[in-house]
Amino acid sequence: MFSSQTYKQRRDTLRGMLSGGVALFVGAVEAPANALSNTYRFRQNSNFLYYFGLDMPDLIAVVDVDSGEDIIFGNDLTISDLIWTGPQPTIAELAARVGVGITKPLSELPAYLERARACGRKIHATQPYRAETAATLVALNVCDVPSEELVRASVAMRSIKSxxxxxxxxxxxxxxxxxxxxxxxxxxxxxxxxxxxxxxxxxxxxxxxxxxxxxxxxxxxxxxxxxxxxxxxxxxxxxxxxxxxxxxxxxxxxxxxxxxxxxxxxxxxxxxxxxxxxxxxxxxxxxxxxxxxxxxxxxxxxxxxxxxxxxxxxxxxxxxxxxxxxxxxxxxxxxxxxxxxxxxxxxxxxxxxxxxxxxxxxxxxxxxxxxxxxxxxxxxxxxxxxxxxxxxxxxxxxxxxxxxxxxxxxxxxxxxxxxxxxxxxxxxxxxxxxxxxxxxxxxxxxxxxxxxxxxx
Amino acid sequence: MFSSQTYKQRRDTLRGMLSGGVALFVGAVEAPANALSNTYRFRQNSNFLYYFGLDMPDLIAVVDVDSGEDIIFGNDLTISDLIWTGPQPTIAELAARVGVGITKPLSELPAYLERARACGRKIHATQPYRAETAATLVALNVCDVPSEELVRASVAMRSIKSxxxxxxxxxxxxxxxxxxxxxxxxxxxxxxxxxxxxxxxxxxxxxxxxxxxxxxxxxxxxxxxxxxxxxxxxxxxxxxxxxxxxxxxxxxxxxxxxxxxxxxxxxxxxxxxxxxxxxxxxxxxxxxxxxxxxxxxxxxxxxxxxxxxxxxxxxxxxxxxxxxxxxxxxxxxxxxxxxxxxxxxxxxxxxxxxxxxxxxxxxxxxxxxxxxxxxxxxxxxxxxxxxxxxxxxxxxxxxxxxxxxxxxxxxxxxxxxxxxxxxxxxxxxxxxxxxxxxxxxxxxxxxxxxxxxxxx
Known part of the structure; x- marks a missing residue:
């Protein structure tokens, strides 16, 4: 993982390349191999990694082009999770590592996107390659994918390696x-x-x-x-x-x-x-x-x-x-x-x-x-x-x-x-x-x- | 892989345990890691493996309880596939290895299931654990999952190892x-x-x-x-x-x-x-x-x-x-x-x-x-x-x-x-x-x- 500044700069650059709206980054969920509970090794979505750096499942992030805010949506673990996972940083602690100051539980994402849409703002997302992500986008009512604007900006940035x-x-x-x-x-x-x-x-x-x-x-x-x-x-x-x-x-x-x-x-x-x-x-x-x-x-x-x-x-x-x-x-x-x-x-x-x-x-x-x-x-x-x-x-x-x-x-x-x-x-x-x-x-x-x- | 007789006997036993209808076995598709084209190592669905034995993606099979037929639905490779995969056996050849004499292209599956439903026959399927499979079941109009009858029969058989x-x-x-x-x-x-x-x-x-x-x-x-x-x-x-x-x-x-x-x-x-x-x-x-x-x-x-x-x-x-x-x-x-x-x-x-x-x-x-x-x-x-x-x-x-x-x-x-x-x-x-x-x-x-x- 790079410094929090690196991720922040990437998101700011991206913001400057988009005409407006909200760029949505759906992180990967665990990939079941032969049962829900028996998964392949977790592989984060690469575009999520590029802009938000966090290498763990069940996170969704947004770059708000108009307000300048970046938000990570994710749920903190419960005590019964901790038995299985050990002590883990909170979502807020994780977000801070990549320069994101605002975090919210996943349950707040639909209303957040609804508000943006109600103001006539576009939700940019890329094409899902896993059906779990496709289902998430449908559930979030994000149907107009991919956003060519987000794709072109991501490709332009990611093509040139620092x-x-x-x-x-x-x-x-x-x-x-x-x-x-x-x-x-x-x-x-x-x-x-x-x-x-x-x-x-x-x-x-x-x-x-x-x-x-x-x-x-x-x-x-x-x-x-x-x-x-x-x-x-x-x-x-x-x-x-x-x-x-x-x-x-x-x-x-x-x-x-x-x-x-x-x-x-x-x-x-x-x-x-x-x-x-x-x-x-x-x-x-x-x-x-x-x-x-x-x-x-x-x-x-x-x-x-x-x-x-x-x-x-x-x-x-x-x-x-x-x-x-x-x-x-x-x-x-x-x-x-x-x-x-x-x-x-x-x-x-x-x-x-x-x-x-x-x-x-x-x-x-x-x-x-x-x-x-x-x-x-x-x-x-x-x-x-x-x-x-x-x-x-x-x-x-x-x-x-x-x-x-x-x-x-x-x-x-x-x-x-x-x-x-x-x-x-x-x-x-x-x-x-x-x-x-x-x-x-x-x-x-x-x-x-x-x-x-x-x-x- | 076991002998074709083993798989045939398992299917016949299963048929005897179900009250009627068609048992549907949706084999796994490739599991994308970070792109559709970059997959994890293929893992076949275990219930499919148990009854149909074939360890490759994009196959769907049925055990017809009433007619006594077993059918494997799958598509043969084209010449342009062969450049990437090398010479491969046909679906019919593969099916013969597991004692199945009837094969059809995947495109014929929806009509097959429609005909069964039209006769009032139940389509039995198990709960999907991957969203791709869930989407396939929805596309096939198979909504009443899991079939408790199929689950109980599968568990009863698979619990006892030969x-x-x-x-x-x-x-x-x-x-x-x-x-x-x-x-x-x-x-x-x-x-x-x-x-x-x-x-x-x-x-x-x-x-x-x-x-x-x-x-x-x-x-x-x-x-x-x-x-x-x-x-x-x-x-x-x-x-x-x-x-x-x-x-x-x-x-x-x-x-x-x-x-x-x-x-x-x-x-x-x-x-x-x-x-x-x-x-x-x-x-x-x-x-x-x-x-x-x-x-x-x-x-x-x-x-x-x-x-x-x-x-x-x-x-x-x-x-x-x-x-x-x-x-x-x-x-x-x-x-x-x-x-x-x-x-x-x-x-x-x-x-x-x-x-x-x-x-x-x-x-x-x-x-x-x-x-x-x-x-x-x-x-x-x-x-x-x-x-x-x-x-x-x-x-x-x-x-x-x-x-x-x-x-x-x-x-x-x-x-x-x-x-x-x-x-x-x-x-x-x-x-x-x-x-x-x-x-x-x-x-x-x-x-x-x-x-x-x-x-x-």
């Missing part, structure tokens, strides 16, 4: 580093994917809040969000590990490495690997303020197409192939996403506001339809850089059958890659006034570094 | 054993509670599905559900570790041990510890089919009062103190809970059906108002055995101020225990035709065993 936010992200990177080094250490024939997941997610919990997303640990890297994790590692296969942590402040890291189970890449693996590595490195070479991140997506996918041409899987003019959308066959996802208090930062506020703006809008052009973070980079933004090459048998077959990009793809060559899997290499990038810098210590990434990290 | 269910619980116990042995190993001055949580929860994920509930690792064992886990271990304190795992089948274990951070109990700690141990052992001595588990609660709390009398904190006649509810000051929770596919098994169906029945109803009598599992034991039941002694300063002060049980409690003596913390010792018990047996290998529990487990 030095203290970057420091928290570097803590998350340190944890992510340990997680991945453990994966390098454990990756060997006969080991189980699930055991690696448990080991690295345990590290995320030991050192921070836990994982920033469910870890992907799979010999089927071509399956982008593989959650099976049931495989037994086999020499000859590649293992893709995409995992990150949240610091105790909930700021995130997100790294991907791909490693040969045997500890040594084959020549064929090395060839594809080095294309992905070149794409990753190139993005760091070119990214700087004011560059649309879509350009980095295009530059990375161009390297991938060029590399696959060297391997005979792509033919013809690479720029034409890029324009035709041929890269989607190898990398059917965007180059990266915004990062911060969420792994995919501000996803709850809507990708169309986070990754796009009035100038750079979502495009269905074949060359960048997979790109999700497209707008111009600014100093203080943190984005993931995660090019990949995947050989997805179902997609290859579909394109072949439909003749998609057939003038640019050599499907016969691709037949020989159908059991290859996939490679992704992901680092986290802070945009600086001068250009960019990588967050955290870089994990082993060259062929030599990876093989050295796996040597035992 | 041999194959017990075998799964023993797998969960094996994982729990490893988790707790790791905690014994890590517990030492200067270590952080959170690091132990991470280490043991990592083991739960490495070996099974994950934890059966959020681990409690605390030097403030007197706080019954302490989730802070921020403490640094200090010599002289006791560390309470309450943790368990779910096997991959989601069957659970749940153990508690309490250990001296220094590796050696003080005499004062040993005295209290041995009272709790005696209570735990006594429950295994007396528990057998047909005994109300409330009697075990009373017997355990009587041992606690008797022990505290030896230590001077209780005075007068122990049976009178028991009847007056004096034990609640030391152990303000029940002796145990049913276990199975949930840690607190069937909590979603309602404690009043799981822990009580027509004969043994919930009581506000001071001696057993905290008792939650009270009804008669039957062979095949699995219950936790978890007596404890806690010194909760807020509760001691409240009782003293209000004069509660003042003729039985020596509050002056208790002043000397206000910084003691709490002790709980928990094992898992299967009721057998002959009596009972402990599930899994027993963790170190005597003073000597615990000190030996911590020796390094």
């Amino acid at each position: 030095a203290e936010e970057v420091a928290e992200m570097e803590k998350a990177c340190d944890i992510g580093y340990k997680m991945h080094m453990k994966a390098f250490e454990m990756c060997r024939e006969g080991e189980n994917e699930r055991r690696i997941v448990g080991a690295i997610e345990g590290i995320a919990m030991q050192e921070g809040w836990g994982v920033s997303f469910l870890s992907i640990v799979s010999q089927h890297g071509e399956t982008l969000h593989n959650r099976n994790c049931d495989g037994v590692l086999q020499n000859g296969r590649l293992l893709l590990v995409d995992a990150g942590a949240e610091a105790l402040s909930n700021y995130t890291s997100d790294f991907t490495r791909t490693m040969p189970v045997s500890g040594k890449f084959t020549d064929k693996q090395k060839d594809v690997y080095n294309i992905v590595l070149a794409a990753n490195n190139h993005v760091f070479d070119i990214s700087r303020p004011n560059m649309p991140y879509r350009d980095a997506h295009l530059a990375a996918t161009r390297i991938i197409l060029d590399g696959m041409k060297q391997l005979g899987a792509v033919r013809g003019n690479v720029d034409d192939a890029l324009q035709a959308g041929a890269a989607y066959l190898f990398m059917p996802h965007g180059l990266g996403h915004m990062m911060g208090l969420d792994d995919h930062d501000m996803d709850e506020l809507g990708e169309m506001y986070v990754g796009y703006d009035a100038e750079i809008q979502r495009s269905e052009h074949p060359s960048c339809k997979a790109c999700r973070m497209a707008r111009r980079l600014q100093p203080g933004m943190v984005v993931s850089v995660e090019p990949g090459i995947y050989f997805i048998p179902a997609l290859i077959d579909k394109w072949r059958a439909e003749g998609t990009c057939k003038e640019f793809i050599n499907f016969d060559v691709l037949e020989g890659y159908k059991d290859f899997g996939g490679i992704r290499l992901e680092d986290d990038m802070l945009i600086t006034p001068e250009g960019n810098r990588m967050l955290g210590r870089r994990l082993p990434i060259t062929v030599e570094e990876v093989e050295a990290a796996m040597r035992r | 041999a194959e269910e017990v075998a799964e619980m023993e797998k969960a116990c094996d994982i729990g054993y490893k988790m707790h042995m790791k905690a014994f190993e890590m517990c030492r001055e200067g270590e952080n509670e959170r690091r132990i949580v991470g280490a043991i929860e990592g083991i739960a994920m490495q070996e099974g599905w994950g934890v059966s509930f959020l681990s409690i690792v605390s030097q403030h064992g007197e706080t019954l559900h302490n989730r802070n886990c921020d403490g640094v271990l200090q010599n002289g304190r006791l560390l309470l570790v309450d943790a368990g795992a779910e096997a991959l089948s989601n069957y659970t274990s749940d153990f508690t041990r309490t250990m001296p951070v220094s590796g050696k109990f003080t005499d004062k700690q040993k005295d209290v510890y041995n009272i709790v141990l005696a209570a735990n052992n006594h429950v295994f001595d007396i528990s057998r089919p047909n005994m109300p588990y409330r009697d075990a609660h009373l017997a355990a709390t009587r041992i606690i009062l008797d022990g505290m009398k030896q230590l001077g904190a209780v005075r007068g006649n122990v049976d009178d103190a028991l009847q007056a509810g004096a034990a609640y000051l030391f152990m303000p929770h029940g002796l145990g809970h049913m276990m199975g596919l949930d840690d607190h098994d069937m909590d979603e169906l309602g404690e009043m059906y799981v822990g009580y029945d027509a004969e043994i109803q919930r009581s506000e009598h001071p001696s057993c108002k905290a008792c939650r599992m009270a009804r008669r034991l039957q062979p095949g039941m699995v219950v936790s055995v978890e007596p404890g002694i806690y010194f909760i300063p807020a509760l001691i002060d409240k009782w003293r101020a209000e004069g509660t049980c003042k003729e039985f409690i020596n509050f002056d003596v208790l002043e000397g225990y206000k910084d003691f913390g709490g002790i709980r010792l928990e094992d898992d018990m299967l009721i057998t035709p002959e009596g009972n047996r402990m599930l899994g290998r027993r963790l170190p529990i005597t003073v000597e065993e615990v000190e030996a487990a911590m020796r390094r």
